[in-house]
Amino acid sequence: MQNRFLPYLLTLPSLFLAAVVIFWPVWDLIQISTHEVSRFGQLRDFNDFANFAALAADPDFTAALWRTGQWTVMVVGGALLLSIPVAMILNTDFYGRGIARVIIMLPWAVSLTMTAVVWRWALSGESGMLNSALIGLGLIDHNIQWLASAETAFPMQVLIGILVTVPFTTTIFLGGLSSIPDDLYEAAALEGATPLQQFREITFPLLKPFINIAIVLNTIYVFNSFPIIWVMTQGGPANSTDILVTHLYKLAFRIGKLGEASAVSLVMFAILLVFTMIYVRLAMREQRT
Amino acid sequence: MSLAKWTVGLMAGMSTLAIAAQADAGEVRVTVAEYSAKTAPYFADVKKEFEAANPGITVKFEVVPWDVLLQKLTTDITAGTNADLSIIGTRWLIDFVQQDVAEPLDGYIKPDFKDRFIDTFLSPSIMDGKTYGLPIAASARAMYYNKELFEKADIAKPPATWTELQDDARKIKALGSGTFGFGLQGKEIETDVYYYYAMWSQGTEILNKDGTSGLSTPGALEAAKLYKSMIDEGLTEPGVTSNNREDVQNLFKQGKVGMMITAPFLSNQIKDEAPNLKYGVAAIPAGPTGARGTYGVTDSIIMFKNSKNKDEAWKLLDFLFTTEQRAKFTQGEGFLPVNKEEAKMDYYVNNADLAAFTALLPDARFAPVIPGWEEVAQITSDAMQKIYLGGDPEAGLKDAAAKANAVLKK
Numbered sequence: 001m002q003n004r005f006l007p008y009l010l011t012l013p014s015l016f017l018a019a020v021v022i023f024w025p026v027w028d029l030i031q032i033s034t035h036e037v038s039r040f041g042q043l044r045d046f047n048d049f050a051n052f053a054a055l056a057a058d059p060d061f062t063a064a065l066w067r068t069g070q071w072t073v074m075v076v077g078g079a080l081l082l083s084i085p086v087a088m089i090l091n092t093d094f095y096g097r098g099i100a101r102v103i104i105m106l107p108w109a110v111s112l113t114m115t116a117v118v119w120r121w122a123l124s125g126e127s128g129m130l131n132s133a134l135i136g137l138g139l140i141d142h143n144i145q146w147l148a149s150a151e152t153a154f155p156m157q158v159l160i161g162i163l164v165t166v167p168f169t170t171t172i173f174l175g176g177l178s179s180i181p182d183d184l185y186e187a188a189a190l191e192g193a194t195p196l197q198q199f200r201e202i203t204f205p206l207l208k209p210f211i212n213i214a215i216v217l218n219t220i221y222v223f224n225s226f227p228i229i230w231v232m233t234q235g236g237p238a239n240s241t242d243i244l245v246t247h248l249y250k251l252a253f254r255i256g257k258l259g260e261a262s263a264v265s266l267v268m269f270a271i272l273l274v275f276t277m278i279y280v281r282l283a284m285r286e287q288r289t
Numbered sequence: 290m291s292l293a294k295w296t297v298g299l300m301a302g303m304s305t306l307a308i309a310a311q312a313d314a315g316e317v318r319v320t321v322a323e324y325s326a327k328t329a330p331y332f333a334d335v336k337k338e339f340e341a342a343n344p345g346i347t348v349k350f351e352v353v354p355w356d357v358l359l360q361k362l363t364t365d366i367t368a369g370t371n372a373d374l375s376i377i378g379t380r381w382l383i384d385f386v387q388q389d390v391a392e393p394l395d396g397y398i399k400p401d402f403k404d405r406f407i408d409t410f411l412s413p414s415i416m417d418g419k420t421y422g423l424p425i426a427a428s429a430r431a432m433y434y435n436k437e438l439f440e441k442a443d444i445a446k447p448p449a450t451w452t453e454l455q456d457d458a459r460k461i462k463a464l465g466s467g468t469f470g471f472g473l474q475g476k477e478i479e480t481d482v483y484y485y486y487a488m489w490s491q492g493t494e495i496l497n498k499d500g501t502s503g504l505s506t507p508g509a510l511e512a513a514k515l516y517k518s519m520i521d522e523g524l525t526e527p528g529v530t531s532n533n534r535e536d537v538q539n540l541f542k543q544g545k546v547g548m549m550i551t552a553p554f555l556s557n558q559i560k561d562e563a564p565n566l567k568y569g570v571a572a573i574p575a576g577p578t579g580a581r582g583t584y585g586v587t588d589s590i591i592m593f594k595n596s597k598n599k600d601e602a603w604k605l606l607d608f609l610f611t612t613e614q615r616a617k618f619t620q621g622e623g624f625l626p627v628n629k630e631e632a633k634m635d636y637y638v639n640n641a642d643l644a645a646f647t648a649l650l651p652d653a654r655f656a657p658v659i660p661g662w663e664e665v666a667q668i669t670s671d672a673m674q675k676i677y678l679g680g681d682p683e684a685g686l687k688d689a690a691a692k693a694n695a696v697l698k699k
Contacts, residue, residue, distance in 0.1 A: 039384045041367030125528040126467075126540060145528025148475075149678055153531075234477060237530035237674035253360040255664040256384065 026269065033262035041258055051263040060239050061264070064247040067154075068223065071243050074158045075225075076218045079165035080211065086166065087173035088203070108167035116231035119160050123147055123232070150240035153233050157241065160228055165221070169214050176210030177203070212283040219279075220272055244268050317602045318349045318372035320365075322358050322588065324426065325554070327621040334617075339608050346601045366390055366593075373596040374605065376425055379413045379587045380656035380663070386416050387660060392592040393419040397603045405610060410627040413655045414589045422589025423610060424627045426619075429646050429653050430486070430584045432574070433541060433555060434548045436567040438468060447548075447571035451490060451515060454548065454574045458524035461547035471519060472537040472549030475529035475677045481669035482584045486550055486573050487512035489582025489654065495665075496657050500697060504669065505690035513673070513682040520677060529677045542566060552586075554623035556642045570645040573652075585653030587627070661696045668692045 033051050036044035055061045090101050107115065122129040123146040131143045147153045180203065188198050226245045229235060235242035235250065242250075244264060252261035321332055332350040339348055351372060353361050359381065365371040366388075377385065385391040398420060403411070406424065414422035434447045442460035458470025474483040485495065493508030503509055519525050526532060526540055538555055540546045542563040550573055559566050575581040590609070592602055608614060612630040619626055625646060626632040637643055656662055672689035676682050 039388050040363060040390065042388070124536070125531055126526065126545065127543070143527065145531050147531035148528035149530065236476060236671075237678060238671040250667070253363060254667060255661075256363070257664075258363075 026266075029262045029266050029269075033259055033266050035259065037259040037262075039256045039258075047259075051259040052267075054260055055263055055267070060242065061247060063239070064235075064242040064244050065267075067241070068243040071154075071158065071161070071229075072219055072223045075161035075165055075222045076215060078158065078162040079169045079218060080214060082162060083166050083169035083173055083214070084207070084211075087170045087177055088199075090170065090174060091177040104170055105167045107164050112164060112225070112227040113231060115160070115164055116228045119156075119228075120147070120232045123156060147233055149237060154241050157228055157232060160232075161222060161225065164228070165218055168221075169218060172210050172214045172217075173207065176207045180206045208286075209283075212279075216276060216279055216283075219275060223268070223272060315345050315598065315601055316347045316349060317374065317598055317605050318351065319590075319602075319605070320351045320353055320358070320362065320372045320375035322376045323352045323354050324622045324624075328352060331618055331621055335609065335614065339605060342608070343601075343604060346604065348605060369595070371593050371595070373598055373602045374590055374592055376588050376590050377422070379422065379424070379589045380658075382414060382422055382589060382591070383416065383658050383660055383662075385591060386421055390594055391421045392594045392596065392599065393421055394423070394592060394603075394606075395420055397606075402607070402610070405612075405628050405630065407627055407629055407632065409585070409650055409653070410587050410625075413585075413587050413658070416658065422591040423606060424587040425590040425609070426588040426622065427625045427627045428552045428554070428586045429625060429649055430482075430550050430552055430573065431646050431649055432548055432550050432571045434569050434571060435541065435544060435546065436569050437544065438464065438547045442547075447569060448574050449572075451487065451574045451576060455515075455519065455524065458519065458547060459522075462524055468545055468547065469526040469540070470524040470547045472541055472546035473516060473520070473525040473529045473532075473677075474534050474537050474549075475532060475674060476536070477533040479534055479584075480673055481666045483550065484512065484516065484669065484673045485584065485654070486582065487515050487576075489652075490574060490576030490580050492576065492578055492580045495654070496659070496697075502665070502690045502693035502697060504672070504686045504693060509686055509690075510682055513676050513686055516673075517676055517682055530674050541568075552623075553625060553643060553646050557623035570642045572645065572649055582652050582654050583649045585650065585655045587655070659697065661699060664696050665693045668696070 031043060032041070034046060034049060036047045036050075038044065086104060090097065090104065094100075125131065125143050125145040125148065128143075128146070130146065131140070134140045135143070144152065146156055184202050185198060188202060193201065224245055226249070229241055229243055229246050230249065233241045235246035239247070244267070248261050248264040248268075251257045251264065319332075321328065323329065329350075329352045332352065336348045336350060340346065349372075358377070362371065362375060362377065371390075382391065403420075410424040410427045411420070414420060414424060432447065438461050439447075439457070442457070442464055444457050444460055448454035448457050454471065461468055461470040474480060488495075488503070488509050491508030491511045493503045493506045493512070495503055497503050497506070516525075520529055526537070526546060532540075534551060537546065537549050538551060538558065541549050541555070542559060544563075544566060556570070559568065573581055573583050590606065592599060592606075596602055609618075610628065612628055615626065615628045615631045616634060616636070618624075619631065620636055625643065626634075626637055631637070632647075637647075656666075659665075668689050672685045676685045
């Protein structure tokens with residue numbers, strides 16, 4: 001009897017905390033998004049999901065939704081691809097490894113907003129560092145206006161997104177790599193396995209749970225990441241670099257449509273919830289077999 | 290520790306919190322916008338002087354960057370934790386009045402107090418015959434030009450019309466060496482306003498007489514075509530849509546831009562950051578019929594309806610709008626005087642830059658007082674960005690006008 005209820009009893013405090021921190025705001029959002037709401041958040045009448053209908057009819061919202069998908073896949077994918085080799089190099093023993101690790105981790109220590117501000121300056125068309133560096137190296141002969149249009153601005157934002165996601169991902173992988181016993185590699189080497197075979201047969205499979213964690217956590221962070229895009233382009237020009245969070249911010253605090261903004265944030269919440277549930281289930285099934 | 294003791298401790302803790310959250314009697318909280326690095330020190334001085342003169346009243350200024358001011362006010366008001374007074378953009382005032390959060394000040398305003406103000410700047414804060422705010426900051430826009438570049442390009446005087454401006458820009462472009470004729474702003478706040486300068490000179494207003502959007506008129510199209518042709522011809526700085534107002538101002542300070550339209554505070558910045566730059570301030574160019582328009586802006590300080598210390602708050606307002614305080618604030622920030630006595634001071638009378646701005650005031654347009662104005666401005670900015678990036682002006686404006694009309698109809 002006691003055994004059956006004890007786990008629930010023990011999770012009760014954290015459940016209570018979660019309720020206060022998560023469920024209550026979500027409930028509030030549901031309220032705001034399904035009612036007519038004044039400029040300053042006073043609720044009026046229930047409005048038959050007009051806010052959601054307005055979103056569906058808004059081409060800017062659908063464009064931002066699609067772009068958020070691209071943004072998340074590219075940043076998370078890019079960071080994973082980059083972090084695995086970086087973590088493997090940092091895991092080997094070489095002179096100055098300590099310093100190399102610090103350098104990789106440094107972007108993590110700087111606030112995201114500050115990083116974005118610095119990059120905004122660096123990418124400035126007429127006085128930006130990147131342009132003068134590229135001209136100095138003879139790679140281009142005239143200034144590129146990086147942030148003037150989405151064709152150049154969005155790829156740069158993705159690259160910066162990858163850059164700031166790498167430290168966290170590398171840290172997860174370093175933890176994973178250090179849990180792989182060395183004798184596995186020694187045995188494999190004795191059997192004549194090439195480094196590529198060692199990676200495919202030993203490193204990658206044993207790293208898989210860590211990759212799963214990195215994918216779930218990074219997807220949640222990147223999907224919701226506001227500063228890089230906001231600081232550099234505010235989602236512009238003409239909403240062409242908007243992702244859902246920046247679209248939401250403009251709806252809520254520029255234009256004052258709190259109802260529609262709440263609807264956007266519920267849509268985001270639902271997408272992340274479904275993604276996490278599907279992914280965790282897939283990953284867990286894989287682990288069991 | 291027993292459960293009872295815990296409960297007592299918790300209750301005690303919560304009650305102290307409750308007491309702390311309640312406003313002290315005689316405390317006036319004010320949310321102010323941070324206009325520059327001089328804003329916070331100015332209000333710190335105000336606090337000192339005002340509290341010394343009014344024992345029993347404490348003042349608490351919350352200095353908030355402009356970009357997040359509306360966001361902070363929205364969340365504060367929603368949560369009911371707003372201050373007693375706040376600076377707001379006067380173009381937001383209608384929302385505050387309609388939502389019934391702003392207190393009319395007519396009960397406090399004596400005729401001699403009202404008489405302190407220049408009417409042009411007080412009138413935007415008056416709605417339905419009631420004064421809801423006092424103009425704490427006022428500004429207008431005029432054209433800055435680089436005298437050195439003008440001399441080099443053999444241009445005798447600043448352009449009076451947009452056609453002349455195009456010619457002058459061509460001459461400056463011909464100088465080469467990374468100089469651009471006309472600085473065109475294409476990003477962030479006031480991107481729409483930069484377009485209105487050209488639009489107003491075509492005799493088109495933001496709103497037609499029947500209240501619909503002016504964007505679908507021939508004048509609006511002419512203006513958009515003018516800017517687009519200047520971009521295509523290379524008369525503006527490259528990458529227009531990556532440059533906000535500060536970026537264009539920086540290019541001007543570096544001597545790279547021949548002409549740009551902006552606010553008087555650029556003079557203060559040039560004095561501090563580029564004291565050797567030779568520049569002049571002139572009127573905004575006129576259109577073919579001689580029409581011209583500049584953008585007038587005021588920020589108002591308002592009192593909230595739910596304030597518990599209205600009398601004390603009013604005393605502070607009275608203090609802030611004395612000639613001496615106004616002069617200190619306005620001159621520090623580089624705004625225009627809103628106070629009649631202040632405008633007569635030598636500082637303004639003998640200042641050629643400011644004289645150019647005040648001369649334009651008869652042509653000043655303020656943002657229309659309509660609900661949903663921010664959305665219409667956003668629609669216009671987006672449309673302009675698309676056109677600056679190479680989109681078709683006619684289709685872009687038609688689309689924007691339809692969107693704006695849908696907002697205006699509500």
